[in-house]
Amino acid sequence: MNWLGKLTWSAIPFDQPIPLVAGAVVVVVILGGVVYIVAKGWFPYLWREWITSVDHKRIGVMYVFLACVMLLRGFIDALMMRSQQALAYRSEGYLPPEHYNQIFSAHGTIMIFFGAMPFVIGLMNFVVPLQLGVRDVAFPTLNSVGFWLTASGALLVNVSLVVGEFSRTGWLPFPPLSETTYSPGVGVDYYCWALQISGIGTLLSGVNLVTTILKMRAPGMIYMRMPIFCWTALSSNLLIVAAFPVLTATLALLLLDRYLGFHFFTNTGGGNMMMFMNLIWAWGHPEVYILVLPAFGVFSSVVPTFSGKPLFGYRSMVMATLAICLISFMVWLHHFFTMGAGGDVNAVFGTLSAVIAVPTGVKIYNWLFTMWGGRVRFETPMIWSIGFMITFTLGGLTGVLLAVPPADFMLHNSMFLVAHFHNVIIGGTVFGAFAGLTFWFPKAFGFRLDETWGRWSAYLTIAGFYVVFMPLYAVGLQGMTRRIQHFDVPEWRLPMIIAAIGVLIALAGVVCQIITLFVSIRDRERLRDRVGDPWDGRSLEWSTASPPPFFNFAVLPQVDQEEEYWNWKQDAARRASLRPEPDYRDIEMPRNSATGVVSAFFATVMGFALIWHIWWLAGVAFVGAYITFVAFAWRDHDEDRVPADVLARADRENRAIRAEALKGYAPR
């Protein structure tokens, strides 16, 4: 018996300098970081305050931090792909196909599952309880487990950089190419196990947020008083709860094929690859709305705030959000019109796909009319928002174009398609994520991000997006297929070079983001948000201090109308006094728990062992994870009492500052 399964020294790519050097740099940076933290004596603090924290705000921040690191990693893949294709006219470029195919597969996987997803989940985690006026989420420890399982998945994907290889079959592993016959290596296994583990994390997070929104709102916060961000979060998480089990089941079937010789999707034995196509897109199409709905929520918070007036058409917005949530489950077949299913099937799915443009269009018009009659301030979150409105409208146009089956017959799997989905995912989710990051950063850390550098990063990123993807649209119309490693058509060369220049502009945007962060931390006293309401905000998160105390609200706010905080603020300014001091009572808050990080540690080990067929280790890790769960289930002390005078002290301090700030505030 081989104690290490398939794992041998040949798994480390000693003969390939690019992945080896990249992997070595990552390992050195991570180890260096760990050593530095331990040497500085920060580890106990990190363990106590962050790693084992079950505070939704801390978990939200960690999600966003993970997302930013992974966005950087995915962006490096993007740089490599753009430079390869710029060099690849009648040339092999510098990345051989077996490496290039891993890079575009890793780019898509990382950007969607470990960049965009954690970013929007992080924002929802941080913001939703604050906007609902409550102290925590429904299942705080489950929340921590969800985060750490996502981090496990991200870790496994990055381990594949150094040990073994990653999938070469694209960001979705279409069989039969992904079956053992055609992909005998460990790449697809890395993909599947990383996504199985992080997928469970995402599902837990979805269950948690749905329950939070349905069951835990401040007194008087009826559904029709919730901010739109909470509505979009509800829709997004309902989609997670409905769709992620489909992903898990689909990948489980593929794993059965690969590990136990089943024939769900194989060429032979009655398998059918189109069943995989149907199942994966039954998850995959809702997934794009899971990503973009929270971004819509961000813009519905940002545009009214920076226009100084309420959101136009609140009820329309709610209806549009729910309509998108429902219809997004009925359009999956438009991802494979070219299967040859026939006119009726294509017509029905094409029409339904175009129908989604109606509620989405309504949203765009509602944001437009929110600006009408406003006093629009072009601070960084608003620049991202206007960039989004224009860019997303274009992306919607090309999307509906692809929903016309005969047009799709010409453009499916082309660079036009690549340009389209980047247009909506970057123009929607990524711009939304950065708008949300700039908007809520002061709430999380107590100081704003630097405006000048922030604006530069927004301008450069938006400009970079256009210079990369407009040529990709053009080259798609010139018949260029996606995922090609080299080409010999002279017309494609210039657009590829322009796109490579574009990605450098986007790189400048990324550098500006990093500078923004450094400058803001350095100048944090200048950028300090003392009151807790840096943007003249409208919803309840701005009614507490920045950063909020761990219990969010000393007393849960009583909600009597939409935009409770805005109206409360106008009222207080008119009367020139705050509401009378509330009656402070003792509360209970959940205790920290290492369950999340420990079970995720075992999950990572189990995933790695399964990938390399180290069966005994997989068994040990599974038992470890189970014991962790049992130990948690048998705990008998899970909440700590917070005495009323602690709450009173914190609240009185904030009330004093707010009373002071109110003197200079002109009511609208």
Add this chain to the structure above:
Amino acid sequence: MASPQRPRQPFGAFALLGCVALSLSGCGTVAVLSPAGTIAEQNKELLLGALAIMLAIVIPTIIAIVGFAWWFRAGNPNARYRPNFEYSGQLELVVWSIPALTVLLLAGVIWVGSHKLDPAEPLEGKGDPLTVQVVSLDWKWLFLYPDQKIASVNQLVAPAGVPLKLELTSGSVMTAFFVPQWGSMIYTMNGMVTHLNLRADQPGDYRGTATQISGDGFSDMHFAARAVSAQDFASWIKGASIGQTGFDEAAYRELSQQGLARPEVRPLVDATLFDDIVSQKIPPAPGPTPDVRPTPGG
């Protein structure tokens, strides 16, 4: 609380980007928009029609976004501030009807287009349709002409103006068949047959390609699609049978090994070859052997 800052002007950047997009439209042949066959022509018309319908509302919308944001900027003394404007029944009606009407129009285009341009729909043309059986392999294309008894690798030759009846399958992984200037693409799948009807109208050499990632040699998986006159087609058929060994199951198994291939034409001696591939009587291609790497430019 926050003091409104003096706004700056974010719109210069957007104007600049539009120019970049426009400057690109001038370069080279735009394959999808330069059809040489009836299906490509009709697909293109539908594509441009749908684009025109949408541009009719998208352009005004984008202008409105820029215009509203600019006019209602915080520093503009002429703009009227209406801090409580949040609902208007008439506007709501407009807001829902504009996209709804546009989509209604598009739904008509989609419905008619999907049926009329369904790939399985037979076409009219000069004379009887020509049947070609297409097999995608790692990483080459095999074209079988059952009536002419010809097997051609990486070269699809068709008489111009004659309806082309393609039956497609895969001998290996799933991929997709596409000649942009002739028309629609379609998947090829092992154990299944898809149907595609095309007609090449203008004689010439065109580019055909695989559009679904199929492994390491995917980038080289293209073929020559040639539309020729009836005489040239006849002489091409005749030339194929001279001095060449026949293409049979053994030759197919050889070809189905992973790797690239040069174009070649041989007489087809095995009449049931396509059916045997579809029915898996000939099993699907074996996939990679341990040391296979695609040889570039082969």
